[in-house]
Every structure is written in C-alpha cells, then in structure tokens.
Amino acid sequence: MRLDSTVDALDETGADVDVTFRDGEHARYDLVIGADGVHSRVRHLTFPEIGEEEYVGQVCWRAVAPRPPEVTEYLMYHGAGSKVGLVAISAEQVYLYMLQNVPEPPERRGGDRRDELRAALAEYGGSVPQVAATLEPGAEVRRLTSLLVPAPWHRGRAVLIGDAAHATTPHISYGLGIAVEDGLVLTEELVAHGSTAAALNAFSDRRFERARMVVENSVQLSKWEQDPHADMAAYGALIGRTLGALTAPI
Template identity: 40%
Template structure:
C-alpha cells in the first residue's frame, strides 16, 4: 500500500478538526466535511488536562486555547452546602468553552490548507484496496488514499466498516450542563456532593468570566424529558444543594435552551482501529464517560499521533497499524478509569476518597508520553 497523499476527514468536531489541521500541516491534501451546516455556538465547557495541553503545544495551538480559556491546577470537593471537604493539586490544565475550542481548531485547519466543508456528508464510501471512493450528499464523487472516521460516538462509518457489535451502550448516567458567570472560588475542578453521597454537581472554569456546571443523574435506562421544561427540572434536581456557587448559577438559568442533557452512551473498539484504508479517530473509536474529562483530550492526542504515523511510516497499512498500537492501551486505561468512576457514583454507599484517589492516580498516568 502506497503512502498517503490525499485524505478525507469525516466530522469536524474536536478530533476531526484537529486531524484536519495536523494532516494538512504534514503536507497532505486534506478535505474535512461535516453534516452540520454551521458550527454550533451553543455548548457548555470542556476541560483540557495537562496531557492535552502538551499535545496542543506540540502542534502550535496551546497559546490560543490559553488565551481563550482559564488555566487551573487544583481539584476541590465540597459538601452540598459548600463546606470544603478536600483539596488536591493537579497538573495544570485549562477550561474552555466548547464553541470557542471548535472555532480555534477549525480556523487553524483552514489556515493550514485543509478544505473545510459544512452541510455535507458521505452518502457512499467504498474501499477499493488501492483507494477509497466517496460519493457525497451533493452528488460529487472523489477518491482518497485514506478516510478518517471522526464522525462521533454514533459513527455511521464505524458501523459500516466494523459492524454493529461496536455500537454504543448506556453506562447508567446522564449529564445535565449549563453555563454561568464564574465566581472566584471556581478556580479549578470543583465537586459538590449531596448529603447521601448519591448526587454530584461539578463546576469548571471556562474563562476568566465564565464557568459551567454539570449534574450527573443515575438511571437504568435512557431518561426522556420535555424539552421546554429543562430549566425547571434542573432546579428540582439540585434543590438539595444550597452551596452559593450552585444556587447563584441556577438563578441565571431562566430558559430551557440554557440546559443541555446528554446520556453517557459509550463504546471502546478493540485494536486495530482501521479496516483497509478507513480509520477511526476520537469518539468513533473510544467514546468514554466524562468522569476523567478526557474524551476531547484523547481525540486531540489521536489526531497528533495519526499525523506522526502517516509521516513516519512507508505505507498506509504501516501507518495505521502503528497508530492503533501507540494509542490503544493509553486510551483503554483512561476509558476504564472513567467508567470505574461512573460505576462508583452509582453505588449505594458513596466513597469520595476512593474516587478522588483513582482520579488523581489517572491524572498522573496521563503525564506519560502519548
């Protein structure tokens, strides 16, 4: 199999946009498509841990993220009233709003030479062995040396090339998220625990002025709520939390559109992550629960390593095999820790010290080279 010269990236989320950037910088003719017609300006925040910032620094994108987000290096836990329980230093990371991170990554990809197109999908993808033929939703046709499936947890390309057995499954939790002005005490990753230990509210800074809060809800199956009642329902669920940080943030939530709810639908595809010339990246390969706040970070690392492998290896097959080999065990370690933390939070008896210990231990593991 010859070297990669022309690549299609399907999906321009965190992983896809970063891949479009790194592959274009590596000198490849890069085309990135996304089914959404415009980039969303709606969204909460994301935590970019020290390993993610190291990867962004390697590719020259750490500074714009630091300029837009807020650096932190502490993990704090409180009870429901806001009384401190414990505080631990962590390696430095940043919080940033998801729409802002998307803007930074997509702009960088375009400036690096990637052709970015929105409102476009791949209606047919056929691997011919020496090339991948793609028919687009607007009727155009093209051929590529490599197709990167960065189309998310519900990836259609994963299902086509890897089979339905790797579909997502529900991990027993959902997250409610909303943005708020940032109080001074939200200067790191903060958790507030209910009196019975069964409910947790988190807060993360996303800039000097803003933060976002999240609440994790356990359930045996997917839950469904009326979309026009989300602002009321989130207040009901957080009524046991009298901490000023939580109540002051809730006071700003006056419309249902301000609340985002997402079930934890997860998957981890065994290595290798490629079939022929189609390769998985980010959530399409490994959609974790968010307890380690590393889903986006792992996707960014994927993109950096994939570009490295394509540059270093003599053939497509060698590059893709090296990519999976370098990524799988690291991703699996983070994926497993996230799921274990999720399971801890669903137990009848809470043990915050045990969860904190696993979280900090895995933070340290992330310090290892990707």
C-alpha cells in the same frame, strides 16, 4: 471542504477509497479518517459489527451562568445520587454540570431544560443556589455512554479516531484529550511510514492501551458513584492512578 454533507458509502478499490457522498457525488481518497463522533457513520460503514455506545446509568446536566465572585476555580459538591461541579470559565461566567444517577436512559429531548435543572439542584448549598437562580438559556442534559472499538481501528484505508473509536464518560475529563492526541499521533505515523497500512497499524498500537484505560476507568468510576457501598478510597486512588498514567508521553 464540503459543508452540510455526509458519507453514504465507502468502496475500497485496492489503491484508494471511492467515497459516495449524500448528494450522489463520488471522489477518491488515499485515506478516510472517521472523526465523526460517537454515532460515527464511518464506523457503521467500516465496522458494521460494532453496536451502539452503552448507557452507563448516569446523565450530565450542563449550563452556564454569571460567575459568583467566590467561584475562582473549581468547586465540587456531592449530593444524594448526584454531584455538582462549578468551574470558572472566564471572569464573567461559570460552567455548572451535574452528574445524576438515572438507571434507565431518559428520552432524548432538546429545548431549554433550566426549570428541571433548577429543581434537581434544590438540595445543594454553597454557591449553587445563586448559580441556579441565574442560569443562562440553553441548559441541556446528555446521557453518559461509553464505547471501545477493539484494535486495530482501521480496515483497509479507513481509520477511526476520537469518540468514533473510543467514547468515554467524563469522569476523568479526558475524552477530548484522547481525541486530540489521536489526531497528533496519526499525523506522526503517516509522516514516519512509507506505507499507509504500516502507519495505521502503528497508530492503533500507540493509542489503544491509553484510550482503553480512560474509557474503562471512567466507567468504573461511574459504577462506584452509583453504588452506595462503594469504597471511595479506591475511587480516589483510581482517579489518581489514571491521571498519573496520562502524564506519560503519547
């Protein structure tokens, strides 16, 4: 385990991969797994032709607050150009998210964004005003983006998993789900095959279609949320079909 470090270069030797770390040290490995998220350094090194993730026209505000007693599971509210979810995450706390249509990608800024979030929540009723008034520090806003690397997700002895290979908007709430599944399936295939190349091909074969479905259907849902003339019956049906398909064995 190396903390506070990253990978500078990957060199295939034929039998293994020579990895150069940021501090200049080298080490050799049988396999490099790029599980380093949407801005994956391993992807940039291994698939340099793949560009950055694409902004989809929405942002997600996120915050935590004390739980009002009536919020016992999941409440959703629809506003003009945004929607809000309240999710009870413990007896004491509620998670609030707001998906908001913002055509141009907003500039990235850190810091506590509670005041802006409260202003954006002003149109909402129900339990939202109470939650808005008691937001805990640390409210943030994230751009929603997507990216799908074509299969196979390996070159030589370097393979991508999770958001590094397939970053999705949260419309199906399953980006982390497919990331964790990747780890399980990759392990199974490495155990099942004598050859790394065969295992990595089998891994992408099992994973690509499921990840494509989550990424592309999530982007479609995002588009419909930004289209005032969208057929919301089709929107609901796509969520149902996608969640149904996700119950299939991996």
